[in-house]
Amino acid sequence: MTYRIAVLPGDGIGVEVVPQALRVLEKIGQKYGFSFEFTEALIGGAAIDATGHPLPAETLALCQNSDAVFLGAIGGPKWDSLPVHLRPEGAALLPLRKHLGLYANIRPCRTFSALIDASTLKREVIEGTELLVMRELTGGLYFGEKKRETMENGERAIDTLVYTTEEVERIVRLAFEAARKRRGEVCSVDKANVLESSRLWRETTNRIAADYPDVTLTHMYVDNCAMQLVRYPKQFDVIVTENMFGDILTDQASMLSGSLGMLPSASIGGQVALYEPAHGSAPDIAGQKKANPLATILSAAMMLEYSFNQVEAAREIEKAVDTVLNKGYRTGDIMEAEKTLVNTEEMTDRVLEEL
């Protein structure tokens, strides 16, 4: 079995962490009897510099013809002053999601017992937290019509938040399916006391729930959810929500585990899924061999599970990461007193040793 992977290191620390995760994939493949064909392509600022556009046509074509896409990170100060339609995030990430039909972003958010004290939240609040946010990724304010109008005293800017029954249905079904394999609880987050799209979201979710009598469904307003994630995060199993609310809540939830450097993500829904660490390009530490490769390595594990159903191999990578942390190895972002500081490559070496 050979899996063809489109590899898009991108910008900043993306180019440092992606190759490390590929080493882990190679090794685990040898052990479990599958292999990879990695094809690299340009995206983001790197693609702008080389081709003038952050998502070159060849890159998109490669993604569409691969078994999965493995992304590092996109963007950096160098490209921040470009006009919006050329800026790496908006002009590469969003169209990539749309073209590949990646309507569901999955962010598991767990605490690592070795890192529990790295969180700003108290140990007893986060210990045992094990939640998953399922964010709708190709609808809502991100892709609705936008415009600017000139008025007498200035301008008027308009964004449109649109959802269809179908768009809600497919993501909510995924959330129920995910909950079935977990604690069986879905919390649907909306703002139904204000938004029409949230009312459609809520009605649709209630209807779909009838097909999953074994799963418990609750609804929560987004403002309350932002509060509950700080107050008592253990109450959540699967959270499902629309695109913008999900953008905010996933980043907030990432703080539960102490470091963004630990969190993987998967974007699924189309023919080809995309995997990337939840952290960004971290320009401040790029090029210094300091970056934490674990989020990217854990994203590789998600790829094995979600795209290739290699569940055992995925679990082994996750266990290796836990073990390495328990043995006290730390990159700078998660360093604490009396632990062993390692660089990006050394951290990966430690993971490889456990496989």
Added chain:
Amino acid sequence: MTYRIAVLPGDGIGVEVVPQALRVLEKIGQKYGFSFEFTEALIGGAAIDATGHPLPAETLALCQNSDAVFLGAIGGPKWDSLPVHLRPEGAALLPLRKHLGLYANIRPCRTFSALIDASTLKREVIEGTELLVMRELTGGLYFGEKKRETMENGERAIDTLVYTTEEVERIVRLAFEAARKRRGEVCSVDKANVLESSRLWRETTNRIAADYPDVTLTHMYVDNCAMQLVRYPKQFDVIVTENMFGDILTDQASMLSGSLGMLPSASIGGQVALYEPAHGSAPDIAGQKKANPLATILSAAMMLEYSFNQVEAAREIEKAVDTVLNKGYRTGDIMEAEKTLVNTEEMTDRVLEEL
């Protein structure tokens, strides 16, 4: 000097905490030589039960003809199944804001040294946090056009996020003015990498900044802000943001101080301002004399400061609250070992003793 106050206790614990705050206002008025004329009116579920509508015309008229509006809380399970256009929050709170022109919601968020351990965040993370969120309150997704359309396979729901230059300008100016009286730092929160309205917001903010050379302006994406409020809240002085982002971030920020029961709010902008505790009607503890009156008492202090420029009187109330906490008095929501549990009225008695 006599201030005419429209008093709207509303629902749930609103009817318990509002009268307590009025006692504090009476007493502080005696001391500083001013008095109040309190006129009560119905709002929310209580108004539905009595008149069929959550915001009766007489209530609105009273508010418009008063010097300030003092609100308790609105809503409860009894009215949750009503059609949207009658539900207390949407049909009372939002029109009230719009009619009174309350375009700026101000939520100071500080930690109380006596309560610092009640927060789920670590002491060293929140100690000394002193931030203020300035939320735009009459624009954005809340008041843009909404509609539902029938499609082949279901429906399509649409909300519209609209901002004009003028709307951004007036709230941002308030934020700069507020920062001048504080640490001189404004953080404007938007999603300019995705939203057209955010790009107008950012351009306008940058332009206004030129009038406030003594204030430092930074911009932050809303997803990052949700993360930074957990990671390092002390970095913030004044946060200014649009309506929906503000709704989410204020509730999240409220968790820094450990209990929603401590947080006041002011909504200003029009002729008459509105003051209310940040907590809701708390139906679970309503009618049990357990509610924490301090958020409402602190809202009364904000009224004295913002509407009547009685700054000294406001500071004295705030100091009295601090003292009472330092002496160990606690309502149930903030109770800890070895403190003295008091009920709503007793807590107010303790505050009165300090004035």
